[in-house]
Amino acid sequence: MRALKTLLEKRAQRPTQDADVRRSLIESLYASPASLTIGAVTGVAVGLVVVSLSSGAAIHGVVALLCLVATLRVISAVFFHRQLVRGTAVASRGWELAYELGAWVYAGLLGLMAFVSLVGSGNSVIHMLTVSMATGYAGGISGRNAGRVQIAIGQVCLTLLPTATGLWLEGSTGYRVLSVAMVMMVLGLAEISSTTHRIVVQALLGKRDKSLLAEKFEKLARFDSLTGLENRMAMQMRLRDIFQSSEKRNDAVAILWMDLDRFKEINDSLGHMVGDQLLRAVAYRLNEVVQERGKIARFGGDEFVIICPDTDRVTAAGIAQELIDYFAHGFDLGENHLQVTASIGYAVAPQDGRDMDELMQHADLALYEAKGEGRNRSASFNWSLKERFNRIHEIETGLRRALDAGELKLLFQPIVDLAGGKIDACEALLRWDHPVLGAIPPSEFIPIAENIGMIEAMTGWVLRQACIAAASWPGEVRIAINISPASLKSPELPGHVIAALLETGISARRLELEVTESIFLDDSGQTNSILRELQRIGLRLALDDFGTGYSSLSYLRSYRFDTLKVDQSFMAGVSANAEDRAIVHAIGNLARDLSMDTVAEGIETQDQLRHARDAGFTNVQGYLFSRPVTSERIAEMIAAGPLEGAERPDPIVQTRRRRA
Known part of the structure; x- marks a missing residue:
């Protein structure tokens, strides 16, 4: 009882397979229609040979059903596999049940064919063909369908147990020894299927965990952990994609570079925790203003970059002014009400730059100009700024x-x-x-x-x-x-x-x-x-x-x-x-x-x-x-x-x- 209780506790603690793992296991059933087709063709061929050697009505009926089920299984497997390759298939519970029903019926018919031939015919050749077919199919299926262990074990039982029963009923000593061996074989194949299933599930879970970890690292690499916005690397990748796209190369793209005025004074006087709260509030407010008009990234510190595709200079100036006006409301951070202003510089491609680095540099120069003019304002890039920068x-x-x-x-x-x-x-x-x-x-x-x-x-x-x-x-x-x-x-x-x-x-x-x-x-x-x-x-x-x-x-x-x-x-x-x-x-x-x-x-x-x-x-x-x-x-x-x-x-x- 204690051993049974321990086993039940372990099963309760075992994490359930998520939808992705289950879907992968279902897809594994249809992953190789060729092997399923070979098994079906072999079973039908053996059945036809048995029919040619026997005149019994029962064996003829079983083989006829076997041929029908085999044909339907091959058709469904090929159809689902093609959808799987195209990416249109959905590995649902319905497809799993369809496969499970077909597999069990086919395995049961193979076992029934062996049982009927052993009981109703004295032809040793027929005995050899049907018993060999049942044994070989059970051995192969225990590995092929191990992804869904209940299907594999069910097929083994439905194939070998009727065969073992027929061998025992035949009555001779050799047949009965073979019957006992076949029963033992059922237990062995069940263990093999369970072990294989466990290995497959562990591999899929490992693959899933690796994928989730990769997604987590990608998110850490692309997103700012404090504000949830894209970070500098993601912003640069987005800009690079825009400029490398041939159809977008001549379209207007605006970059707005925003910097909080005197943010260091807030950090020094109120502490970094308040500073972090302010940065999160700024990120939220940027999303409220920009919405679908652009993508926002935290460039670093208190600097934010907004990429606005299909945006001309007039629209960029409007967005910049909206942001400056919205900042005038101040920020309520707990017990602190902060009046924070921002300076914004913007540049628009292709007039202000035809590649990512040039456009970013020019937006930065415009930001420098906005700060130099007294902060709390926006400034557009013009080429005189570049001349001044080059001189400096x-x-x-x-x-x-x-x-x-x-x-x-x-x-x-x-x-x-x-x-x-x-x-x-x-x-x-x-x-x-x-x-x-x-x-x-x-x-x-x-x-x-x-x-x-x-x-x-x-x-x-x-x-x-x-x-x-x-x-x-x-x-x-x-x-x-x-x-x-x-x-x-x-x-x-x-x-x-x-x-x-x-x-x-x-x-x-x-x-x-x-x-x-x-x-x-x-x-x-x-x-x-x-x-x-x-x-x-x-x-x-x-x-x-x-x-x-x-x-x-x-x-x-x-x-x-x-x-x-x-x-x-x-x-x-x-x-x-x-x-x-x-x-x-x-x-x-x-x-x-x-x-x-x-x-x-x-x-x-x-x-x-x-x-x-x-x-x-x-x-x-x-x-x-x-x-x-x-x-x-x-x-x-x-x-x-x-x-x-x-x-x-x-x-x-x-x-x-x-x-x-």
Whole structure:
């Protein structure tokens, strides 16, 4: 009883065969109509021979039925197999029952033929033919139909048990021994069929599991696990198929590349879990808007790509605007309500690109343009963007070799002391003559150098070259160097400064670093720390472009600047604009009260020089005195004394400066 209970528990725990496995087992019954035809032809042939050797009505009736059933089985097997090959067959329970009924009837008729011949005829030849036919058929069928084990075992029993009964009833010892052997054969063939069936089922289950695993891996490879959208690989495959299709090659295909604005700030402030929730919500909203008009993929991070076949530029612009408008509703994520905007760039083939890579690149350029214009908007690709991109790429590539190739150079513009007309300091100005693009202004290549991480190396080079030049000048003329906000965030800056001072031997007070008000927009502890450290070294600090920034005046109290440089835009209008004159005078008074030197930039006329003097400025700089020149020329100008264009020294002013 315990053994029986264990067996029943194992059967209950055994997983049931799913529909795919069952269908495969049914199809295996019809997989080889040739073997079924051979069995039918052999049975009919043996039956006809038996009929020719016997005059019994019973044997004739059995053989007639055998021929009819055999013919019907062959016809049905061939018909289903042809449908199976064409892919139109459905391996249903009905087809299984039809095969099962035909198999059992045919096997039963073979067994009945053997039984009738053994009981009703004394002809040993007939006995041999019918018994051999029954035995051979049972042996073959136990393997062929093992996919449906109940059919195989039923056929074996229906074929051999009547035959064994007939052998026993015949009465002779040899026949009875053969009858017992045949009964044992039934048990053996049943075991063989069961074992074969188990092996077949295990193989089919393994094939099914392998197929399911392959589908799972394919889904993992093609779909983003977080959002359920297609991933980058699937998107690229879809685009490749579109462009490789000859009939679609000239049709319009739009790519919309979307990027969430300031997504990193959400991740940093609220955590990655909220960020993931937002990405899932964005994916849902994209599906709501796009629907059947395109396919959506998560390209990576917070970037999404939408592929819209048969879509022109006007329609693509409409979809982009729908998305931007829909984002204006915000996202409710648990306790957080997030106002998130998106930027979208789009490109349309074939006008914007005739292959996948080109179209993707152009959509990315359009996205970059949308972000550059202020975010929360869409932008269409145009070929001027490509020209700009190519120029930026050329500059990036050139910058990487410019330092080693000696393409960068320093020029120097004098800063003149208003009290005596002599050169008080010189501003180092970086220049670059690109071998292909020609002269590129610092306002263009400096931001690119910051983006590609070259600004620290360039700053170190400028510091060294400027200090080397200043060391060769007579007297105590200072050297002023502009420092970008990116360099002020680098902990390498103090090291570059100290290395340049030690190598050239000039004093720290002869080196003046010019910074702009933009550094105070990012009130980071690192920037403040570096400024303090530079002041402890003894360097002078100048606040450049004063009056054009966005900060308050509180930093004048926090940092002890040595010099304020007034932006040239104020000096350009000082002659005709009363507001500019008022601002210039206010800055002059402020600097005097804070004991700071002042530099008026952009002095080009004697009238501008007069206003700078009237405002109380201590220094001036501009084309009235000199354009930027080489270090050697600056040395000659310093040695020559007061510059042309400067007015004669004012004794009163000189006395005031000596007292200060």
